[in-house]
Amino acid sequence: xxxxxxxxxxxxxxxxxxxxxxxxxxxxxxxxxxxxxxxxxxxxxxxxxxxxxxxxxxxxxxxxxxxxxxxxxxxxxxxxxxxxxxxxxxxxxxxxxxxxxxxxxxxxxxxxxxxxxxxxxxxxxxxxxxxxxxxxxxxxxxxxxxxxxxxxxxxxxxxxxxxxxxxxxxxxxxxxxxxxxxxxxxxxxxxxxxxxxxxxxxxxxxxxxxxxxxxxxxxxxxxxxxxxxxxxxxxxxxxxxxxxxxxxxxxxxxxxxxxxxxxxxxxxxxxxxxxxxxxxxxxxxxxxxxxxxxxxxxxxxxxxxxxxxxxxxxxxxxxxxxxxxxxxxxxxxxxxxxxxxxxxxxxxxxxxxxxxxxxxxxxxxxxxxxxxxxxxxxxxxxxxxxxxxxxxxxxxxxxxxxxxxxxxxxxxxxxxxxxxxxxxxxxxxxxxxxxxxxxxxxxxxxxxxxxxxxxxxxxxxxxxxxxxxxxxxxxxxxxxxx
Amino acid sequence: xxxxxxxxxxxxxxxxxxxxxxxxxxxxxxxxxxxxxxxxxxxxxxxxxxxxxxxxxxxxxxxxxxxxxxxxxxxxxxxxxxxxxxxxxxxxxxxxxxxxxxxxxxxxxxxxxxxxxxxxxxxxxxxxxxxxxxxxxxxxxxxxxxxxxxxxxxxxxxxxxxxxxxxxxxxxxxxxxxxxxxxxxxxxxxxxxxxxxxxxxxxxxxxxxxxxxxxxxxxxxxxxxxxxxxxxxxxxxxxxxxxxxxxxxxxxxxxxxxxxxxxxxxxxxxxxxxxxxxxxxxxxxxxxxxxxxxxxxxxxxxxxxxxxxxxxxxxxxxxxxxxxxxxxxxxxxxxxxxxxxxxxxxxxxxxxxxxxxxxxxxxxxxxxxxxxxxxxxxxxxxxxxxxxxxxxxxxxxxxxxxxxxxxxxxxxxxxxxxxxxxxxxxxxxxxxxxxxxxxxxxxxxxxxxxxxxxxxxxxxxxxxxxxxxxxxxxxxxxxxxx
Numbered sequence: 001x002x003x004x005x006x007x008x009x010x011x012x013x014x015x016x017x018x019x020x021x022x023x024x025x026x027x028x029x030x031x032x033x034x035x036x037x038x039x040x041x042x043x044x045x046x047x048x049x050x051x052x053x054x055x056x057x058x059x060x061x062x063x064x065x066x067x068x069x070x071x072x073x074x075x076x077x078x079x080x081x082x083x084x085x086x087x088x089x090x091x092x093x094x095x096x097x098x099x100x101x102x103x104x105x106x107x108x109x110x111x112x113x114x115x116x117x118x119x120x121x122x123x124x125x126x127x128x129x130x131x132x133x134x135x136x137x138x139x140x141x142x143x144x145x146x147x148x149x150x151x152x153x154x155x156x157x158x159x160x161x162x163x164x165x166x167x168x169x170x171x172x173x174x175x176x177x178x179x180x181x182x183x184x185x186x187x188x189x190x191x192x193x194x195x196x197x198x199x200x201x202x203x204x205x206x207x208x209x210x211x212x213x214x215x216x217x218x219x220x221x222x223x224x225x226x227x228x229x230x231x232x233x234x235x236x237x238x239x240x241x242x243x244x245x246x247x248x249x250x251x252x253x254x255x256x257x258x259x260x261x262x263x264x265x266x267x268x269x270x271x272x273x274x275x276x277x278x279x280x281x282x283x284x285x286x287x288x289x290x291x292x293x294x295x296x297x298x299x300x301x302x303x304x305x306x307x308x309x310x311x312x313x314x315x316x317x318x319x320x321x322x323x324x325x326x327x328x329x330x331x332x333x334x335x336x337x338x339x340x341x342x343x344x345x346x347x348x349x350x351x352x353x354x355x356x357x358x359x360x361x362x363x364x365x366x367x368x369x370x371x372x373x374x375x376x377x378x379x380x381x382x383x384x385x386x387x388x389x390x391x392x393x394x395x396x397x398x399x400x401x402x403x404x405x406x407x408x409x410x411x412x413x414x415x416x417x418x419x420x421x422x423x424x425x426x427x428x429x430x431x432x433x434x435x436x437x438x439x440x441x442x443x444x445x446x447x448x449x450x451x452x453x454x455x456x457x458x459x460x461x462x463x464x465x466x467x468x469x470x471x472x473x474x475x476x477x478x479x480x481x482x
Numbered sequence: 483x484x485x486x487x488x489x490x491x492x493x494x495x496x497x498x499x500x501x502x503x504x505x506x507x508x509x510x511x512x513x514x515x516x517x518x519x520x521x522x523x524x525x526x527x528x529x530x531x532x533x534x535x536x537x538x539x540x541x542x543x544x545x546x547x548x549x550x551x552x553x554x555x556x557x558x559x560x561x562x563x564x565x566x567x568x569x570x571x572x573x574x575x576x577x578x579x580x581x582x583x584x585x586x587x588x589x590x591x592x593x594x595x596x597x598x599x600x601x602x603x604x605x606x607x608x609x610x611x612x613x614x615x616x617x618x619x620x621x622x623x624x625x626x627x628x629x630x631x632x633x634x635x636x637x638x639x640x641x642x643x644x645x646x647x648x649x650x651x652x653x654x655x656x657x658x659x660x661x662x663x664x665x666x667x668x669x670x671x672x673x674x675x676x677x678x679x680x681x682x683x684x685x686x687x688x689x690x691x692x693x694x695x696x697x698x699x700x701x702x703x704x705x706x707x708x709x710x711x712x713x714x715x716x717x718x719x720x721x722x723x724x725x726x727x728x729x730x731x732x733x734x735x736x737x738x739x740x741x742x743x744x745x746x747x748x749x750x751x752x753x754x755x756x757x758x759x760x761x762x763x764x765x766x767x768x769x770x771x772x773x774x775x776x777x778x779x780x781x782x783x784x785x786x787x788x789x790x791x792x793x794x795x796x797x798x799x800x801x802x803x804x805x806x807x808x809x810x811x812x813x814x815x816x817x818x819x820x821x822x823x824x825x826x827x828x829x830x831x832x833x834x835x836x837x838x839x840x841x842x843x844x845x846x847x848x849x850x851x852x853x854x855x856x857x858x859x860x861x862x863x864x865x866x867x868x869x870x871x872x873x874x875x876x877x878x879x880x881x882x883x884x885x886x887x888x889x890x891x892x893x894x895x896x897x898x899x900x901x902x903x904x905x906x907x908x909x910x911x912x913x914x915x916x917x918x919x920x921x922x923x924x925x926x927x928x929x930x931x932x933x934x935x936x937x938x939x940x941x942x943x944x945x946x947x948x949x950x951x952x953x954x955x956x957x958x959x960x961x962x963x964x
Binding site: 354443 | 612
């Protein structure tokens with residue numbers, strides 16, 4: 001912005017372009033592209049011909065049956081992640097109770113698979129509550145967290161008798177109590193708090209200014225409410241043991257205060273989500289701008305630096321059990337609401353190169369993919385590993401700018417990336433599409449892709465690709481315009 | 483980012499919070515919130531009870547019939563905009579030929595209304611080409627501009643004999659010529675160019691490095707192609723006469739070169755879109771961050787500073803006709819592909835306050851609306867005027883942070899805005915939702931809203947609201963998860 005407004009006029013712009021090209025060469029030498037994790041990280045391998053496979057299924061063959069782009073869910077990895085989240089960690093008396101964050105990847109076929117593994121539903125909207133119900137999730141398997149809950153959805157949640165109804169703000173206490181009185185039910189409620197010095201935004205009552213304490217006091221004064229839970233999200237990514245420890249410590253300290261000052265023995269501590277996906281790196285706004293300006297690939301972080309699911313569950317359960325042992329009280333139940341950490345790395349987006357242009361003066365060739373921000377909006381702010389579906393022998397490495405198919409400048413997925421040479425029609429796998437790709441998809445100029453499950457060498461469709469007719473299904477008959 | 487990483491730890495964070503609150507007060511004093519344009523700018527008025535009306539229709543009443551949120555199209559303004567774009571400006575021998583940018587607001591009811599006014603279709607994807615066809619647009623009324631055109635769509639465009647097929651890159655020339663040969667048709671093609679020192683990104687061949695000239699030479703050597711047009715977008719907003727003049731001058735200079743060096747007399751100059759909407763202000767990344775950090779409302783620009791549709795068309799036609807008079811040749815046809823300038827200000831998004839919280843330490847109260855980035859993604863980078871639907875007598879002005887209903891921190895529509903006091907359930911009108919709101923909508927936790935036409939005191943639905951069932955229509959039967 002500032003740079004741009006300082007350097008205006010055609011001559012200055014030409015000078016800027018030249019300077020930028022020179023700077024790009026330097027940046028690339030100083031900080032070469034990182035290869036990132038290998039295909040085996042995602043249980044992928046290559047056959048003798050160099051074709052990428054998942055569980056024996058050659059990914060390229062999926063285009064024929066399901067079109068391009070297409071989401072591919074790795075059923076085995078999804079089950080493995082679910083099993084890790086619900087496992088009792090060594091040294092703990094029990095494990096977490098796990099409610100999957102529906103908003104992260106609300107594909108019924110994915111949700112059903114998780115429910116079959118014993119995972120519950122975390123709904124954050126009336127739609128998600130409805131969907132959990134339609135998928136046959138029992139009320140004990142539902143947590144409802146919508147920031148501003150429409151009245152009808154509160155009525156439904158209370159009437160169903162769901163596991164936990166989390167109140168986002170003091171303003172919800174009186175109306176929910178009134179509704180409970182009307183229905184003659186006593187709902188199990190939690191109150192969402194924001195830990196000290198964390199980001200709260202529109203979520204929860206702050207611990208550090210006394211609002212959270214006051215909200216608990218107010219709720220406990222309502223005989224219609226069964227106040228059983230404390231709910232919190234860190235609201236920023238949890239990637240290390242230190243970040244998790246600080247979060248747990250703030251919650252446990254507050255739970256002690258609730259017991260000592262309000263005589264409230266919490267039955268449930270609901271820790272929300274926020275656990276990172278090890279193979280996805282967040283790109284800050286500055287890093288994203290530098291990528292565009294300088295053609296510099298953001299270095300993905302090392303997956304080994306990120307807390308695994310097992311380590312997360314173990315640290316959570318051991319920390320909480322130890323704390324309660326120390327104060328001589330029984331530990332509460334612990335809820336986890338994973339989203340990203342559960343499904344991100346069990347899904348990938350396959351797409352194709354629709355146009356391959358010549359390299360520009362700085363050696364970067366533009367490639368237009370058939371998937372763009374319409375289906376991969378997260379790539380604006382995240383770095384995701386990607387692989388050529390076919391590996392040609394002796395294909396040289398090239399520098400590419402990968403853009404999407406929509407007619408807008410902002411549709412750039414990888415401002416700069418180094419890949420084995422691409423040809424028109426070549427397939428690519430964009431990894432970790434199982435969090436926020438599907439729910440952030442739009443119908444911007446193109447229909448939305450199919451979601452396909454691959455497991456044990458077989459594949460079947462979970463959600464079919466949208467058709468042109470589907471895209472105008474809410475518009476009534478399309479009579480001619482004359 | 484840098485700020486955040488420098489200032490870490492609980493004590494520093496507490497100090498930062500205090501400093502921020504103090505700074506907020508100063509910033510607000512130095513730069514008070516701007517009221518922005520009044521309701522009459524959009525043909526809105528208030529009845530005796532203070533209720534906002536469009537063409538006699540009380541906006542609040544639309545919630546009862548169509549739910550909330552809901553898009554409201556002002557039919558009269560839409561027709562007025564179309565009439566202005568197609569009008570012959572005073573002093574010119576003719577006007578522009580206008581092709582509406584389908585991607586900007588692809589609601590069939592809106593498109594039909596534009597087509598009835600004599601506006602054609604600018605399609606940028608196979609879907610949009612299909613839609614134009616389904617809406618009964620004749621081939622002479624279609625321009626096709628997709629950055630990487632799938633083969634089947636090129637075949638369709640050639641077989642239909644559309645008005646203009648614009649090639650985005652040199653790489654398209656040979657395949658399109660081959661397809662034309664196969665079909666035995668000679669399509670009317672244009673070549674997209676990027677003007678010197680403009681942003682090109684993935685679009686067009688650059689004039690300044692000779693690529694555009696070479697592409698024309700290559701296309702002219704293909705007897706299968708009828709090279710009639712030059713296509714360009716500035717790719718950044720055109721808001722002033724100066725910006726438009728520089729753009730036209732670059733195009734006319736290049737068209738002279740095509741005539742003198744390639745003996746090509748262009749039949750069509752296609753100027754693309756990019757004309758600004760006067761009542762929408764772009765927010766740069768820095769301004770957006772300051773809004774969040776300091777609670778400072780971005781000042782919308784003065785609408786009078788922005789080129790009107792009439793001024794744009796006049797300047798375009800007069801400049802081009804004068805240029806061609808000077809060189810003693812007949813002026814080519816001029817195509818315009820407006821998107822934002824045609825429809826942005828003829829639509830608004832009505833929504834309701836779903837939760838109103840108490841003011842925080844800096845005097846800002848959080849309000850959760852029932853519309854968020856799921857339906858108004860543009861608000862991340864644009865400032866849009868907004869109005870309370872009801873004006874209560876003596877309602878004091880308050881400071882609000884308006885967030886959306888989805889369970890994500892990023893769902894903040896107005897980080898800081900001054901409005902007459904809001905109560906739970908109050909309606910708001912977010913203006914200028916007619917560009918990029920509908921196509922950038924997602925199904926993130928909530929169904930997509932209805933689009934309603936209001937004209938002459940009557941209203942009817944153009945696109946019905948999505949239902950929960952619609953949201954899983956592509957997923958097959960939702961059998962219980964057991």
